[in-house]
Amino acid sequence: MRIVVLVKQVPDTSDVRKLDLNTGLLDRDAGEPIVDEINERGLEAALRYKDDNKGTEVVVLSMGPENAIKSIRKALSMGADSGVHIVDDSLAGADALVTSLAISKALERTGYDLVVAGNESTDGNGGIVPAMISERLGIPLLGFLVNMEITEAQVSGERQGDDGTANVHAGLPAIVTVTERFDYARFPNFKGIMTAKRKPVDTVTLAELGVDAAEVSSLDRTEVISAVERPARTAGTKIDDDGTAAATLVEYLATNRLV
Amino acid sequence: MSHVLVLVEISHRGHIADSARGLLALAARLGDPVAVVATREPLADDVVAKLGSLGAAQVYQGRSDAAGTALVAPQVEALAAAVAALSPAAVLVSHSYDGREAAARLAVRTGSGVLVDAVNVRAEDGRIIANGSIWGGNYLVDSATTGMPVITVRPGAVDESAPQASAQVTAESVTVDAATAGVIDSYNDAPEVSERPSLLGAKKVVSGGRGFGSKENFALVEQLADALGAAVGASRAAVDAGYSPQTTQVGQTGVSVSPDLYVALGISGAIQHRAGMQTAKTIVAINKDADAPIFEVADFGIVGDVFTIVPQLVEAIKARSA
Incomplete structure (x- = not known):
């Protein structure tokens, strides 16, 4: 069984994140780049299956600038066996159609039984790339899982919905997306950190994936027209409770017609 | 005016999703709103009447035996069939669990750009522009696509309603390739909660x-x-x-x-x-x-x-x- 875990390097959400107002793209220099936490949860689920099923291979796949290798090494130090890194200057600012094409081609090259992605990244919040990959590869998607069971032939779990959950399954090969209901990831141990440096990482360009630059630019159909930064909120009244604060607050709410 | 498609999600219990009202309101602003649904059975009269009251002049029903058991795929097929039949100016979908997956799969089919999590849309100089509020509203971003956009709209973002219409139903059979879809085995419905308002769109x-x-x-x-x-x-x-x-x-x-x-x-x-x-x-x-x-x-x-x-x-x- 080969499980490929998709990993996105994103700016830390506990830092202030910046948008380049000229391009409408993420300012990658603002904020510490880290593995998106949802991907670490996905990796943890894959590693647990590997813990119980010898012969399982866990591959981490990331598309991103050169420094995304840092996130791949982090995943390798946690226990993944190898990495795939899609790096290409023409992918800077790629939209979801382009991103899903590059990742799909890389998945076909690497081979997979199960692909594990996060339900949405913390920087894009789109949650659409995995579904696009499922469409491109012609494999089932079980999205927004709150738990997952993997067997040799299928994957199943509970999918979050608007009015509750649904029990769903799909035969392999398939792609799943995990939600925050999955457990936090393990920490890398010393041995993991030492061996991560020696684990293989396959670095590939678009040309090596059989995608030419003209195809990328014709596919890139989204455009940011303008981006505006909203002024920061300012603090209002702050009072210490001396026993009358509740009454003062109710008056405030009443004045503002909020009660 | 050109058609604007809205994916209306209908729950397995037959309820029209709350997102339908806002999506149809935005669609009415951009063109003629068409409600696209994927169901197994013919639509009940009250469902058609409700869609009309929410502003849909036309209902495009993709009928499939797989609706209700195949995950999201029937909605994708219904949307793809409606796009082929009506050549719409845009497709609007809720940024919900099912909605965004359907939007993404449709976009690959039609080669369309997807604008995600819009809080507003408008037509300007012949283009349809989606406005997004990102990173907790720290930035407001206008974006557009080359060609027909597929736009996912943030649940609860739209207050307005479309003018009422009388809905005409067009039903077409659609085929789902079972090998490429997840299977829904059963539902675990959340208990009907109290009268407390839901978080999305709460005042x-x-x-x-x-x-x-x-x-x-x-x-x-x-x-x-x-x-x-x-x-x-x-x-x-x-x-x-x-x-x-x-x-x-x-x-x-x-x-x-x-x-x-x-x-x-x-x-x-x-x-x-x-x-x-x-x-x-x-x-x-x-x-x-x-x-x-x-x-x-x-x-x-x-x-x-x-x-x-x-x-x-x-x-x-x-x-x-x-």
Whole structure:
């Protein structure tokens, strides 16, 4: 069984994140780049299956600038066996159609039984790339899982919905997306950190994936027209409770017609 | 005017999703709204009438035996068939669980750009432009596509309604390739909740944090919410601690809310939480820690103990409305 875990390097959400107002793209220099936490949860689920099923291979796949290798090494130090890194200057600012094409081609090259992605990244919040990959590869998607069971032939779990959950399954090969209901990831141990440096990482360009630059630019159909930064909120009244604060607050709410 | 397609999600119990009203309102602004549905059986008269009252002049029904058992694929096939038949100017879909997956799969089929999580759309110089509010409303971004856009719209973002119409139904059979779809085995419906409003689109929200210390104590949050007629929210810390269900999580990775009133109780206000609530019109915070970052965004802050102040608030609000 080969499980490929998709990993996105994103700016830390506990830092202030910046948008380049000229391009409408993420300012990658603002904020510490880290593995998106949802991907670490996905990796943890894959590693647990590997813990119980010898012969399982866990591959981490990331598309991103050169420094995304840092996130791949982090995943390798946690226990993944190898990495795939899609790096290409023409992918800077790629939209979801382009991103899903590059990742799909890389998945076909690497081979997979199960692909594990996060339900949405913390920087894009789109949650659409995995579904696009499922469409491109012609494999089932079980999205927004709150738990997952993997067997040799299928994957199943509970999918979050608007009015509750649904029990769903799909035969392999398939792609799943995990939600925050999955457990936090393990920490890398010393041995993991030492061996991560020696684990293989396959670095590939678009040309090596059989995608030419003209195809990328014709596919890139989204455009940011303008981006505006909203002024920061300012603090209002702050009072210490001396026993009358509740009454003062109710008056405030009443004045503002909020009660 | 050109057609604008709206994917209307119909639950397995036959309910039209709340998102339909806002999506049809936006579609009516851009062109002639067409409601696209994927169902197994012919549509009941009351469903057709309801879609008309929400503004759909036309209902395009993709009928498939797989509807209800194949995950999302029937909606994708219905949308793809409707796009082929009607050559719409845009496709609008809720940024919901099913909606965004359907939008993404459709976009690959039609080679369309997807504009995600829009809070508004408009037509300008012959283009359709989606406005998004990203990273907790820190940035407002206008974007557009070359060719027909597929736009996902944030649930609860649209207040308006389309003018009523009388819906005409077009039914077409669609085929789902079972090998490429997940299978729905059964549903675990959430219990029908109380009359408390749901978090998405709520006008008032009362949220609690880890400061409550236990699930039992978290009932205070619910009491204040009920007194105000508000929805209940929670910080991630409170959800992780098990005080409140994950569906109530407000923040970066939970729900984003923009109510008229947001009351943060015992919430420190980490940047990830603020990303989910700082576009509220009025923010009230109560916290023991005078240095809690939540006070930096609060219009009215009280430094004090939630266990003392919240019961007093509940009493005072009840006394007013009595």
